[in-house]
Amino acid sequence: MFDYINGENNTFKNLINGEWVSSISENFIDIKSPLDKSLLGRVPAMTKEEVDSAIKYAKEAQKKWRDTTISERGKILYKAADLLLEHSDELAHIMMMEIAKDRKSSSSEVSRTADFIRFTVDTAKNLSGESLQGDSFPGFNNNKISIVRREPLGVVLAISPFNYPINLSASKIAPALMAGNSVILKPATQGSLCALYLASIFEKAGVPKGVLNTITGRGSNIGDYITTHPGIDFINFTGSTEVGTRISKITCMVPLLMELGGKDAAIVLENANLELAASNIVSGGYSYSGQRCTAVKRILVVDKVADELVAKIKEKIKLLIVGNPIDKDVDISPLISTEAADFVWDLIEETKSRGANLVIGGKREGNLIYPTLFDNVTTDMRLAWEEPFGPVLPIIRVKDKDEAIEIANKSQYGLQGAVFTESINDAFYVADKLEVGTVQINNKTERGPDHFPFMGVKASGMGTQGIKYSIEAMSRPKATVINIIR
Template sequence: MKHTVEENVRDVYSVTGEARLGNISLMSKEDVDRAIDQASDVQKNWKEIDLHTRARILHQWADNLVDKQLIIADMISHEVGKGMSSAKKEVLRTADLIRYTAEEGLRSHGDLMRGDSFKGGPSSKLAMVEQEPLGVVLAISPFNYPVNLAASKIAPALITGNAVVFKPASQGSLSGKLMIEALNDTDLPEGTVQLITGKGSEIGDFLVTHPKINMVTFTGSTQTGQAISQQTKMVPVVLELGGKDPALVLKDADLDLAVKQIVSGAFSYSGQRCTAIKRVLVQDEVAEELVQKLKEAINNLSVGDYQQESDISPLINTRAADYVEELIDEALQKGAHAVTGNKREANVIHPTLLDQVNEDMRVAWEEPFGPVLPVIRVQNEEEMVKLANLSEYGLQASIFTKDTQKAIKLGSQLEVGSVQLNAKTERGPDHFPFIGAKSSGLGSQGIRRSIESMTRDKLFVLNL
């Protein structure tokens, strides 16, 4: 939808604020209402299109993303501050995700149930169970993976016969727009996917409570996700929210392996990932050695410009950098020790390692979404599990030990959706289930799980 009134558009700049990348429409509630109405109307025909045609359209979309990978990756790089190599990987990973979704969708099928399979059930009854689309899916994506996390919602919705209303994060919206242009350049019926841009403060509540929205799938902050959950009432919701993922380092761990995985898990994309390692719980016996090894590895990280493929680059905005700095300062005031880092240049926070962190410090519990790693020393495994589970979050955890049996035993006690054994916390592969416990989410994602969440069973009982 085009706007000619200057007040109805907003310029989008690079993450450093130095380059204007384009603009987005600031859509009104009336604009949103028309878009949702059109999606609802088109969906009635889209759901009748056969699965093979829907799958073919998704493959076209994936092909278009590959063809336009440099253009889209360049926008991702500048808009959210990723190195070009990481941005290209995101686009290609997204194409693979879409193709897998198309093929997984083709394997979706109904079920048959005989009445006499249940004791006392009448043998003359046969149940035919089919999956129906929910209708119009509202997909709300975050800034940090503006293409991949958007497509992980849109592709499953489309293969199951749903229409989509897509609301990208404001910083990331131009990348999302290019992704949708690649989708629109297929045989997808016009209007099946509606791109919504604008101020969340003005249209957000209107979107999630609209009577023609039949499902909401959201990735973003826990605070916003909880608000959506309260507003949607009877509408199905899948939420992918924040995390405070711990790395549990046992005294028998391979410390070199642990350091390599922890540093990568904590500081890739400057820590701006819900699955980033955000605290280390280490047994006293190896704490000093681990901290020194972490210091050496962190000091080898490059700091600077995302265009130079630096390991640490500017955070998404000044508010984000202010928050990380605030957490560091509060911890230092309460007795934590800055082993390395604790330096800021504009929105670049140098990778910071904090030792001697305790339960009284905010950085032990709050999600920084930036390059700071607190180390909490513990006496034993029981204390590790207790501290890990005291968090309001429950996304993932890493356990580093040479004793696999012990790792599985400890992992079973952790209140998280996923446990990584001797590896960093991370999302994927994209067909693996992705689950958040407690305040980290609601529902399950991953390609097959996402497909299942966007359909409902419909039962036909044949009386023979």
């Protein structure tokens, strides 16, 4: 199926107005595997003129798509979900090669995405408008009725990250399409092969020409241009806080939905089930080598139980399998780039030099960093505050739950937090005071189920995602008032 969007010399094309087209400028970006630096393909570095063309076609196509029935849109998306599962093995392999995700997680991402698309269709079918009587408000009689329905916004710019190139592209595309919008998909450069494959699946499922278009190219070259383009009516972005902040500063009167960085804390109280806490911390902190916005990124544990918790976490880290996901089933795989690995390694070196206790790890082979745990990290160390996006966790010892809350809330981020305790009163006490979008009680920080609301506060994002919430964010209420003449 990949041959469908593959040109000569392993050069890929973009989907523009129902056609797969190459770069007019003949400029391309090499996509190399983080596993072995092999060349996987070359994607077009699109020009501003090509961006203009894609948005123009999306604008025109949306006018017809908005009048397509919900049922017809749903049939197309159901077909896309079926095609995803049919090509699951092929897509999982591409994901492993392009972003170094382990086989199990890659396959799971594909199946989860198919479920997401189907649930989106079902949810959209059941979203309804309302009618309002005028006489329910003081001073008005019953000769006014407001009929309220949801309208699409127009052209949605979907900007997806490298770490979930299928799921976090489809989680933008599917709600946007079901709401009646057209979509411009701008994937992260590393991850663009997966995104182009996903676009081909939507096209094969029957999405009309121009309704879904793709744009590849480096954000440093076309990022500002596309996000400030007058033809864009909504921006749905997942990525770094740095880029998200820039988008929010340079855009004007365009609604935004953003999932940005995090420094999610796992707070472990003295009355916690330490075995449960340790299992969730290791799973939440080290899966996909910690390259997740919602990964556990620091542990705030009451000193009374810290030694026991550290011992349990260390033993579980020893069981993690490190290596190349192509060769074997692994838990820890190479990071996405040398630059990413350099950043994580710099944090590790700085933390060691500042006197924290290296419990386990602290080893590097190229882009592969072994799962690392530090104890006795203090709040004057970078690792206490910066998001590593890698397999390294700090343990910060606290005297009680209030100190844990205080440290957690000092972060610039506010995506999620977790509290481990067997006291329901303590659980709700901590949950009530944490400045985050979601609090997990006795579970790792994570996204999903996908119909739950998902949001961040402070530097972790704006707006609310989750299937129903995403559809509502990418549409607007429109009122038609009937004035009854008596």
